Amino acid sequence: MMNLPHLTFLRSFEAAARHLSFTAAAEELNCTQSAVSNHVRSLEEFLQRPLFVRHPRSLSLTDVGEAYLPSVRHALQEINAATQSVIVRSHTRKVVVSCPVSLAENWLPDVIRGFNAVHPDIDLTVHGTVWADVEPNVSDISLTINHVDDVSPDAQRLWVEKLALVCAPGFLVDGAPLTDPKQLQNAPLIHILGRPSYWEHAARHFGLSDLSQKGGLRTNVSNLAMEMAAKSLGCVALPRSLARSYVERGLLIEPFRFDLNSPWTYFMRLKEKPVSPPVRLFQNWLLQAAAEMDS
Secondary structure, X not given: OOOOOOHHHHXXXXXXXXXXXXXXXHHHHOOOHHHHHHHXXXXXXXXXXXXXXXXXXXXXXXXXXXXXHHHHHHHHHHHHHHHHHHHHHHHOOEEEEEEEHHHHHHOHHHHHHHHHHHOOOOEEEEEEEOOOOOOOOOOOEEEEEEEOOOOOOOOEEOOOOEEEEEEOOOOEEOOEEOOOHHHHHHOOEEEEOOOOHHHHHHHHHHOOOOOOOOOOEEEXXXXXXHHHHHXXXXXXXXXXXXXXXXXXXXXXXXXXXXXXXXXXXXXXXXXXXXXXXXXXXHHHHHHHHHHHHHO
């Protein structure tokens, strides 16, 4: 490798060019003004080109200095990023995830179990959320439920969510098992607060223009709505990804299946870069598990 200027010379040049002052650069780098001046002069001697025009009380960059500065700045940023990556990889093997409580209880545990089997050295912390995410910068990865028409550009959809209608295995409407969507007009409905569009979309899909949403039990927690349904207190419309574990355990049934996209679905966001290797590993694991939901 060819001879390169000393890194200290480059750092002093970049700081002096940013401040256009040897004194201010020295304060930032915690050294003397004469040291910064000497570093820059040594760099100029190495390059055999002047980098600054030295005025009585200020500095200005020469054409060579202007052309050289962007490359030096980029190189220093790359060195800093690489160094931080090594430090993080050496000392931090943890991932913090925030996730809506219902999804955290019904889908995420199986995902984590598979991840832990492959990466037992990475510690996971999960913050359960209701309605809003946790405070900014707490989580490395944030899973949120958003309306499909109100999603920020940095969010990545996990899967195409479908709606499901579920009830207890022995649920009756007017003494008969629920088998026909028209029976919903006489069935007790369970409503999830803030998500009236679940029942609105289902009613429109089945052509039930007179389906009333005024009565029935209400809750702001999807899992509680399914617990109520499991006790035969009514039937509930909600994302199929949440209902699946209850159906698989025999606690709830889908009396009739239908193919209808949910207006609310799950998205993933990453905290600010750089992303640590453990976070990237878990992000990829989440995406792989999410892809299986669409299949």
